[in-house]
Amino acid sequence: MSTIDDLRRLALALPGAHEVTYKGDPWFNVGKKTFALVQGGRAILKLDRGHQELLFEIRPETFEKCPVATVYWSWVELAHLDEAELADLLLEAWSQIVPRKISRPVLEAARTRP
Template structure:
């Protein structure tokens, strides 16, 4: 189980990331583009994803990876931190950052 403080630590370690409140919840952004939101229950995060990635995760493990009704037309999904593996959460956080970060920054970051 990953804790929200670990999520925060991973997110803030990514270049250009800022923590900003979004509807009273902590969100992590780069260039004002959200890639993670910590939900009020402190056990769920919302991450930016691709349509294909979201489909794969939510089909494979629908108790851990959930598409909220309000996000069904957007490429975000909830992750239940109590049931997701730490490695998977870390991978998805980095992937979410890579989707919204400037492409040049992403290339440099992932090549190192």
């Protein structure tokens, strides 16, 4: 079971990540781009489109569509995730907004960790 504190700790451990506050809620950015945020006590993550569509279908109790502009992000019930899964999802969200030359070595290192 993960919490907002877990999300904060794991998100801020990613390269270049920092926290900003918007309307009292924490948002996690690299530069001015957001990859995760909390709104109304729920997490919202910017996941790969194909992956999130799969998650919406197979785990609707944990992942739900969250319309943002013309795309969907994912509402995520943190209590349904363990820390390892949350860490993987945050890494995916982070990799959606940073240049590939930055994300590639971090993703490769993550694949080789036990």
